Amino acid sequence: xxxxxxxxxxxxxxxxxxxxxxxxxxxxxxxxxxxxxxxxxxxxxxxxxxxxxxxxxxxxxxxxxxxxxxxxxxxxxxxxxxxxxxxxxxxxxxxxxxxxxxxxxxxxxxxxxxxxxxxxxxxxxxxxxxxxxxxxxxxxxxxxxxxxxxxxxxxxxxxxxxxxxxxxxxxxxxxxxxxxxxxxxxxxxxxxxxxxxxxxxxxxxxxxxxxxxxxxxxxxxxxxxxxxxxxxxxxxxxxxxxxxxxxxxxxxxxxxxxx
Amino acid sequence: xxxxxxxxxxxxxxxxxxxxxxxxxxxxxxxxxxxxxxxxxxxxxxxxxxxxxxxxxxxxxxxxxxxxxxxxxxxxxxxxxxxxxxxxxxxxxxxxxxxxxxxxxxxxxxxxxxxxxxxxxxxxxxxxxxxxxxxxxxxxxxxxxxxxxxxxxxxxxxxxxxxxxxxxxxxxxxxxxxxxxxxxxxxxxxxxxxxxxxxxxxxxxxxxxxxxxxxxxxxxxxxxxxxxxxxxxxxxxxxxxxxxxxxxxxxxxxxxxxxxxxxxxxxx
Numbered sequence: 001x002x003x004x005x006x007x008x009x010x011x012x013x014x015x016x017x018x019x020x021x022x023x024x025x026x027x028x029x030x031x032x033x034x035x036x037x038x039x040x041x042x043x044x045x046x047x048x049x050x051x052x053x054x055x056x057x058x059x060x061x062x063x064x065x066x067x068x069x070x071x072x073x074x075x076x077x078x079x080x081x082x083x084x085x086x087x088x089x090x091x092x093x094x095x096x097x098x099x100x101x102x103x104x105x106x107x108x109x110x111x112x113x114x115x116x117x118x119x120x121x122x123x124x125x126x127x128x129x130x131x132x133x134x135x136x137x138x139x140x141x142x143x144x145x146x147x148x149x150x151x152x153x154x155x156x157x158x159x160x161x162x163x164x165x166x167x168x169x170x171x172x173x174x175x176x177x178x179x180x181x182x183x184x185x186x187x188x189x190x191x192x193x194x195x196x197x198x199x200x201x202x203x204x205x206x207x208x209x210x211x212x213x214x215x216x217x218x219x220x221x222x223x224x225x226x227x228x229x230x231x232x233x234x235x236x237x238x239x240x241x242x243x244x245x246x247x248x249x250x251x252x253x254x255x256x257x258x259x
Numbered sequence: 260x261x262x263x264x265x266x267x268x269x270x271x272x273x274x275x276x277x278x279x280x281x282x283x284x285x286x287x288x289x290x291x292x293x294x295x296x297x298x299x300x301x302x303x304x305x306x307x308x309x310x311x312x313x314x315x316x317x318x319x320x321x322x323x324x325x326x327x328x329x330x331x332x333x334x335x336x337x338x339x340x341x342x343x344x345x346x347x348x349x350x351x352x353x354x355x356x357x358x359x360x361x362x363x364x365x366x367x368x369x370x371x372x373x374x375x376x377x378x379x380x381x382x383x384x385x386x387x388x389x390x391x392x393x394x395x396x397x398x399x400x401x402x403x404x405x406x407x408x409x410x411x412x413x414x415x416x417x418x419x420x421x422x423x424x425x426x427x428x429x430x431x432x433x434x435x436x437x438x439x440x441x442x443x444x445x446x447x448x449x450x451x452x453x454x455x456x457x458x459x460x461x462x463x464x465x466x467x468x469x470x471x472x473x474x475x476x477x478x479x480x481x482x483x484x485x486x487x488x489x490x491x492x493x494x495x496x497x498x499x500x501x502x503x504x505x506x507x508x509x510x511x512x513x514x515x516x517x518x519x520x521x522x523x524x525x526x527x
Contacts, residue, residue, distance in 0.1 A: 091449035
């Protein structure tokens, strides 16, 4: 059972077709992700990493190929997405946002309350429970988005550059908090980023994508033991060389797509 | 030589000065309509403007009190308010429902849009004769006339409101498995509400315009009727009472809708 991959993707291709023009966003992507693995997807912008995530999230249909997410429990949703900052619903309070997925599934009120409160506390949002998102900072909004996904207790978590809009310090703080919550649940995570530092710090494995059409070119294993601290990554010479590897790869891809 | 100042004291004085200025602004706002009335009074009393066409405000007020005591005014006001309110609701409710469906479902939108676009430019008042033929000269015809003119701005703004919902919010709803009902009430309705409320504000203003005109043309009661008959009989004081009542109710309705907007949109 456990040697079966949690997510298996086979020859997934997405073509966008518009006015006689077709653009291949991702091409023949095959990929296995183990249960409890934290995988980061890194690639130049426009490489189709968001398209891949949106297909897994059920927001887009693939043109060909298939993917399977292993179910461990009938009642659990397959996946939940941590959206970018604007994904918090402005007309719901913090609490209602966190409870959103649970309410959509019509779970009993007491259970919704219990899980919502748990993740509000976990993310330090209890004080803000009754506030509306407009009153929160960017970092706080992102905590709402994270709490909403974890509270929904899905089989896997998909994260679409959740910290992209945050300033440097907030980013580090939220990355650390994310790892803390994640280490409790050990959910399988597929995380999109274009920050190499972020990928090295968070993931067990970094997948490198090519420029359009997006393919997975290479993978880099990150064997730094957990719990990790940012300092561990920064001071580790092996990580420094991996950083450079990824950087070189990205440069080649960006330049390649320009010519 | 510079004096030594306590910084807190300095700021306190500065703050007081600001407060005084703000209070002065409030007074200006209150004073401005009174000022206008005063000028009017003086000009009218002194004969600089013709008191037959512009009777002094004090005379209008005493006419107002007279009409109030005789009970005539109350019956005009209550019948007009009844027509406005029922017509308003009869226009707004279907407009919101149809607008939401149009916004959410593209086929519905594409089918209904042209119908609305072709009907909208026709002033409801121009249809009043037909409305009178169909609904008779009773209350229904006035209510339908108001409903008809309120409907369009509200339906158009509701559609615009749904379309203005950011796609990421639709993605969130889809990703977290919102069913049709939840999508309607938890996403489309609240998301469209800010723009929709602007349409309702517009509808309110149009309802007032319409009621006066409709009552002038086909009614035996109401504020519009009061204005029209007073004018025909050259009872200009009575006519001004009617005009001022309309302006007063327009203002009150705006305030009520503003308050409602704050209540319904605490997240804005």
